[in-house]
Amino acid sequence: MKRRKMWVKGRAVRRAKGWAIGWGVAVMLGLSACNSISFFPQAAAEKAADRVIDDIHPDNAKGETAKALEANKP
Amino acid sequence: MNRGIVTRRWLPLMLLGLCLLGAPVSHAEEDADFNVNSPAVMAIRKSLGERHALLKEYFHAGVVGFTHEGLIAIREPGALVQEVRSRVELLVVEENKDLGTLYREIVRANGRPDWEPQFKQVFAERWISRTPAGWYYRDESGTWLKKSAPGA
Numbered sequence: 615m616k617r618r619k620m621w622v623k624g625r626a627v628r629r630a631k632g633w634a635i636g637w638g639v640a641v642m643l644g645l646s647a648c649n650s651i652s653f654f655p656q657a658a659a660e661k662a663a664d665r666v667i668d669d670i671h672p673d674n675a676k677g678e679t680a681k682a683l684e685a686n687k688p
Numbered sequence: 689m690n691r692g693i694v695t696r697r698w699l700p701l702m703l704l705g706l707c708l709l710g711a712p713v714s715h716a717e718e719d720a721d722f723n724v725n726s727p728a729v730m731a732i733r734k735s736l737g738e739r740h741a742l743l744k745e746y747f748h749a750g751v752v753g754f755t756h757e758g759l760i761a762i763r764e765p766g767a768l769v770q771e772v773r774s775r776v777e778l779l780v781v782e783e784n785k786d787l788g789t790l791y792r793e794i795v796r797a798n799g800r801p802d803w804e805p806q807f808k809q810v811f812a813e814r815w816i817s818r819t820p821a822g823w824y825y826r827d828e829s830g831t832w833l834k835k836s837a838p839g840a
Contacts, residue, residue, distance in 0.1 A: 654803055654806045655722075656806075656810065658721055658722055659722060659803075659806070659807055659810040660810055660813075660814060661721075661722075662721075662722035662724050662794065663807075663810050663811045663814040664814060664818075665724055666724050666729075666733060666790070666794075666811075667814060667815065667818055669733050669737060670733055670736045670737045670740055671740055671818075
């Protein structure tokens with residue numbers, strides 16, 4: 615009876631270990647994948663595009679950057 | 689209980705992993721700022737700016753317009769006399785060559801050449817949204833549309 619109890623306990627430990635390791639590896643792999651893909655910085659790209667357009671076509675409608683700069687003018 | 693012991697043992701390792709791998713992800717967006725002042729980009733910006741002075745009258749007249757691909761195109765080539773058409777075609781070819789190089793050089797200067805399609809798309813949207821009223825642009829279906837005045 616005691617041996618049976620010990621075996622059940624051991625099985626529970628092994629299962630818990632397996633779950634913990636499995637989840638740990640999955641989370642790390644997921645984050646690593648996200649990091650290597652890295653999200654395209656849309657807002658930064660739009661600001662950069664506006665800066666370039668302001669320079670090339672100064673007569674075009676003002677972009678967000680130019681608008682913000684104008685709004686902050688003393 | 690045993691499960692709790694095992695979880696406690698692995699939890700710090702998992703949290704460490706989250707901190708090490710998660711931090712760059714969460715800061716990727718806020719840290720990103722495109723450098724648009726590299727020598728190569730500046731040279732193209734200058735070239736595009738100079739050509740704009742020549743192209744401006746054709747934009748105003750509706751002869752050329754922006755495309756959804758971040759380039760420019762002649763709206764109705766057949767409606768132009770040969771001499772004008774040749775001149776405009778040359779300008780459009782040179783402009784599109786410079787625009788392509790501009791997008792490529794910006795992403796290259798920022799160490800992310802794989803972002804070129806997305807960057808090109810952003811530029812296309814910005815060109816069209818900032819097109820002055822009365823100028824033309826071509827949408828994804830290939831239809832030429834006249835930009836209306838804001839609030840019109």
